[in-house]
Amino acid sequence: MAVRENGDIYVSTPVDKQNSGGGIIALQLGTGYNAVEVKHFGTAEGGTAIRFYENALYAASASAIYRFTFASSDALLPEKSPEIIVKELPATHPGFNRANVALAFDGKGDMFVALEGSANICTTIDTPKDAPQVGLKPCPDLGIRAGVWRFNASKPGQKFPADGEQVATGIRDISALDWSSADGHLYGIMHGRDGTHNGWPDIVSTEGDDNIADEMHHITIGTDLGWPYTYYDGVRKVRLISPEYGGNGKTEAEADLYSTPIVTFQFPRAAPVNLVFYSGINSRRPTVAARS
16 A cells, blocks of 8 residues: 555555456545545556655556556546556566565665565475475575565666666565665565474474564665575574574574574564654654554
């Protein structure tokens, strides 16, 4: 959901199991904050990313990021078909027309695009049911997804990932991303891995599984959040080697290789899906709001 400066609300909707429907719903509110006009437009369906920047609406589909422009400040609907700003995004859920994408803008003309990995962990898909899973190294997701890229926010027709600059890697799943104007930095929240106790009950207890954290990071060029080779125990405050890469639930990862989270969310995990920095008139420090 994105809110325009004039109070209009725009909601990106998913497609159904038959890959139909979707698009964007625009709502204009009356004086009683009820919707007095509702319009459905666009073909940017199934995306989680939708934001306003420089009076234009940016929205992601499963394969592209679009920019919608408006003829005036009070026009509820865009004036024309959208421009494709970034195309050829990898399908974040192979076989499904949906996209777990996050967007952020730095106010200087840069757009940050975050993409999740293709699965919970990075192993071969044909491992026999009773055989232990072995992690792929290098994980093929790294470098083509599972990270954050920087693109020109105003240049149409850019191709992913060639026309962007990779800023971060090692991301399992991320839909919470925002730029803090107060300190001039990018922040994101990664969802931690699921079901580790079920896969390795002799290594990771149910309590240890509950302690695997969702991680909030300060993201700069070269940031590595550690997926899939590691995970972060939010109670013990340590990064551990993943069991499919030889971890035993105790072996710590090399600290200088991976980013340390500034905030963690563990059991019950919050699974934050959005992140907003708010600076009030009398505020000296930004306030973080994470929504799950």
